[in-house]
Amino acid sequence: MDKNHTHEVKIRINGKEKSFHPHSKRKKGKKQPDTPVASYEDQVQEGPHMEEEDLPLIIVDETAAAAEKKEEEDFEWVLPKEPVKQEKKETTSEKTTYIEDLRQVNKANGKKSRPQSFGKKKLAPPSFSKQLIVSILMAVGIGTCLGFLILAIMNISSDNPLNPNQPVAGSVSDQAENDNPETTGNSGEQSVTIPAQGVAVLQGGALSNMESANATIDTFKSQGFSAVAVGTDTIYVLVGIGQTVEGMKSLGAMATDKGLETYAKEFAIPEKTFNSLTAQDATVLQEGQGLYKELAAASSLLIQGGSLDSAAVEKMNGHFEKISAVKAEEMTDGPKQWKDLLVGAYQHIQQYQTSKDTSDLWDAQQKLLEATAFLYQ
Incomplete structure (x- = not known):
């Protein structure tokens, strides 16, 4: 330029x-007039x-430029709104964080935190040593309980066949005075109930039909023993009756010597009721219960080689006198049959006192077994 x-x-x-x-x-030395700007x-x-x-x-x-700057400063920035779900999620998250922080604060201040409501805390499984100790203690406890239970059962059963020398509960040697048959009604219309009782018996077999039972009975009688069949569904062949199971085992040893198999046990006779009885019938049934038990005990004891004491003989004689005093024509058929069986057993025992023949005792046992079948049927 x-x-x-x-x-x-x-x-x-x-x-x-x-x-x-x-x-x-401007030129030097020459002052220019000031022009106001x-x-x-x-x-x-x-x-x-x-x-x-x-x-x-x-x-x-x-x-x-100033206007553009002012527009930039006055411009309103519009931000997009966040979704509602996002806000709820953030709120929940904030709430959970606040609870956890509050627990930490309480823990730091020594305060107990509230129990969790979301579920039970899982406990750690016990160690092997603890499980072993608990198992041993449980085994010892269960074993002790079982031992006491078995001992109690043995003690309860000691009054029965497990203690052979103990008389059978309700057996032929006791309860004669205490358990008399119940009598109701007037003369000619009376009824007598003989309560259920247990006796000790020597069993020769348990069979399913009468033909086999009769064959077994013949076998025992041919060897000099008594025998009778009782029962319907299962037929029991009874060979002896007495006071204790141990006494029946002694009779069973005699059968074993002759090649016969027997089994000593307690035998239950059910309750039996007699109706349309006369006063004489009731007397025979009542007194006959005592005589039945005393005769069974006496005959089995004598077969084993024992002897009778005076007290037992006196009781037996007293019941017999009351029964024998009743006339046969004043009785009905059932009680009359019962009387004949008991009187026959008593007479055979009396014959043994003079003859000392054991067959008289087995004949007495035969009458008593038939009296048992009379009560059982």
Whole structure:
């Protein structure tokens, strides 16, 4: 660019055009008159009616920049709303975190935390040593209980066949005075109930039909023993009757010596009721129970080689006298049959006292076994 060429800037202010030479220099020594230069604010105030196009170019640019800056500052940023589910999830998470933090705070302050409501805490399984100790203690406890139970059963059963020397409960040697048959009604219309009782017997077999039972009976009788069949569904062949199971085992040893098999046990006779009885019938049935038990005990004892004491003989004689005093024509068939069997057994025992023949005792046993079948049927 040519240095001598000057650039002239013209500015229109308030309708008047002025020229400026930016590169012109003032001459030294010659004072130029000061020309006041109005500022932008003064110019705006002086010329409120100035048009935008009359303003200098640079001023117009500054105004646009200021307006653009103001728009940026006044611009409202609109952020998208988060979904509702997201807010709920954050709220739940915040709540859970707050509970956990609260438990930690309580724990630090020495306070007990509330028990969990979401489920029971799983306990760790016990160690092997603890399980072993518990198993041993349980085994010892169960074994001890079983031992006491077995001992109690043995003690209870000692009054029965497990203690052969003990008389059978309700056997032929006791309860004669205590368990008399019950009698009700007037003369000619009385009924007597003989209670259930247990006796000790020597059994020769348990069979399913009467034909086999009769064959077994014949076998025992041929060897000098007594025998009778009782029962319907199962037929029992009874060979002897007495006071104790041990006494029946002694009789069984005699049968074994002759090749016969027997079994000593307790035998239950059920309750039996007799109806339409006379007063004489009732007397025979009542007194006959005592005589039945005493005769069975006496005959079995004598077969074993024992002897009778005076007290037993006195009781037996007393019951016999009452029964024998009743006339046969004053009795009905059932009680009359019962009387004949008991009187026959008593007479055979009396014959043995003079003959000392054991067959008389087995004949007495035969009458007593038939009396047993009479009560059992």
